[in-house]
Amino acid sequence: xxxxxxxxxxxxxxxxxxxxxxxxxxDPALALRDQFDFDSMxxxxxxxxxxxxxxxxxxxxxxxxxASIESAGSFVAARVAxxx
Amino acid sequence: MPKPAVPADARAMMxxxxxxxxxxxxxxxxxxxxxxxxxxxxxxxWLTRYNAPLPVKDRLIEAVLITRAVALAASxxxxxxGYFRNGRFxxxxxxxxxxxxxxxxxxxxxxALLHADRRGLAALMQDFSALxxxxxxxxxxxxxxxxxxxxxxxxxxxxxxVLYPIINPPQVAIVAAGAIRDLVWVHEGQLLVRPVLTLAxxxxxxxxxxxxxARFLRAIAELxxxxxxx
Numbered sequence: 001x002x003x004x005x006x007x008x009x010x011x012x013x014x015x016x017x018x019x020x021x022x023x024x025x026x027d028p029a030l031a032l033r034d035q036f037d038f039d040s041m042x043x044x045x046x047x048x049x050x051x052x053x054x055x056x057x058x059x060x061x062x063x064x065x066x067a068s069i070e071s072a073g074s075f076v077a078a079r080v081a082x083x084x
Numbered sequence: 085m086p087k088p089a090v091p092a093d094a095r096a097m098m099x100x101x102x103x104x105x106x107x108x109x110x111x112x113x114x115x116x117x118x119x120x121x122x123x124x125x126x127x128x129x130w131l132t133r134y135n136a137p138l139p140v141k142d143r144l145i146e147a148v149l150i151t152r153a154v155a156l157a158a159s160x161x162x163x164x165x166g167y168f169r170n171g172r173f174x175x176x177x178x179x180x181x182x183x184x185x186x187x188x189x190x191x192x193x194x195x196a197l198l199h200a201d202r203r204g205l206a207a208l209m210q211d212f213s214a215l216x217x218x219x220x221x222x223x224x225x226x227x228x229x230x231x232x233x234x235x236x237x238x239x240x241x242x243x244x245x246v247l248y249p250i251i252n253p254p255q256v257a258i259v260a261a262g263a264i265r266d267l268v269w270v271h272e273g274q275l276l277v278r279p280v281l282t283l284a285x286x287x288x289x290x291x292x293x294x295x296x297x298a299r300f301l302r303a304i305a306e307l308x309x310x311x312x313x314x
Contacts, residue, residue: 019221020188037188040145040240041216048141060135060143 001080007073013053014069017045028069054080098191109250113168114289117248118297122305123271124264124281130311146264147183148209150281150304151236152314154259155179155200157303158234163292164257164300165233173256173291178202182232182252183212185219193219194235194252195228205314240264249286256288259304281308 007028014032015023021036032038032046047066051058056079058066065075109115127149135143158165158179166175181200185193195218197203197211218224232252238261239247249260262282269278283304287297307313 017217017220018188037186039186039216040147041213042220044140044143044145045213045217048139051140058140060132 001077003073003077006076006080007069009053010050010069010072010076013049014046017049018042026069028073031067032069033067050076056080095190098187098193102192105252106250109253113251113253113256115251115286116289116294116297118285118287118294118301119246119282120285120298120301120305121280121282122308123269124279124308125271127308127311128264128279142206144205144209146240147236147238147261148205148212149308149311149314150238150261150283151181151183151197151200151212152203152205152208153304153307154234154236155181155197156307156314157300158257159201161296161300161303163296164287166256167233167254168256168288168290169254173288176233178233180231180233182235182255183215184235184237185216187219193224193229194232194237195219195224196231196233198231234258236261238262246282246284248284251286251288256291257300258286259301260284260286 011023011026014026015021018036027035032042043063043066047058047063050066050072054076056076062075066072127146131144131146131149162175163173165179166173178199179201180196180198182194182196185195187193195215197208197215200208203211232255234255235252235258237247237249237258240261240263243263245262245265247260247262249258251258260283264279264281266277267280268275269280271278283301285297285301
């Protein structure tokens with residue numbers, strides 16, 4: 001999967017679990033916590049969506065990789081590449 | 085910017101509602117405050133072991149353990165679960181734990197996790213998850229606001245150590261959890277770095293005194309020290 005495709009998918013997952021976020025407002029480099037007041041339940045919902053959509057396992061210690069769309073993109077790209 | 089879950093006038097209304105409830109609380113309720121720091125290592129280790137084999141969607145978060153501990157303690161120690169109405173305390177038979185949830189773009193709601201004292205951790209987690217989803221989608225049911233018999237609030241994600249909460253009338257108690265922070269702590273006679281959680285209780289002096297409040301906080305701490313009992 002190319003990085004843009006992954007990023008688009010991640011933003012769509014984000015706005016699915018948090019419908020109060022406008023997709024065009026997302027700054028991929030910023031932490032979701034700082035940008036959107038993400039709490040631990042939001043973070044878990046996003047991790048669940050990413051895990052299920054990309055078919056990857058995410059350990060609890062790896063939640064921090066999903067802090068921003070950018071870092072989540074790198075994490076997912078590495079995982080997906082590793083799986084193939 | 086976050087898209088407001090509610091339009092601007094509805095947000096202004098929410099702010100007015102919060103303001104009216106808190107002004108009433110400060111005017112009418114003689115609050116007393118107690119704080120208690122506890123070693124969260126047992127709870128965190130238990131949580132890590134519980135979560136490790138599970139898919140993300142079935143995992144628990146710390147807030148659920150804390151809410152469950154508060155609900156169980158409230159069902160066992162009298163004077164913290166219920167309403168102060170018509171000049172007297174009316175204890176509630178069930179514990180409906182209000183979960184304070186920040187609304188993006190401003191505001192705060194505290195809808196109830198019904199029967200939190202009788203829901204196991206996995207069930208309570210599902211309820212909590214669904215509640216946050218409904219808050220985010222702006223689909224809360226009106227009954228969910230009024231049902232809470234005690235409130236649990238947390239600002240841990242924002243990194244503050246302690247928050248001093250205000251009781252949500254007609255309730256008589258609120259428990260607040262700060263950030264769980266690694267601190268130097270004396271554990272079995274040794275200086276160790278442990279995850280430490282500070283809980284703060286605000287309770288209504290028309291119903292209980294500090295001694296009962298201390299017992300209530302200790303009961304919560306004891307439950308969190310033995311997470312298998314949750």
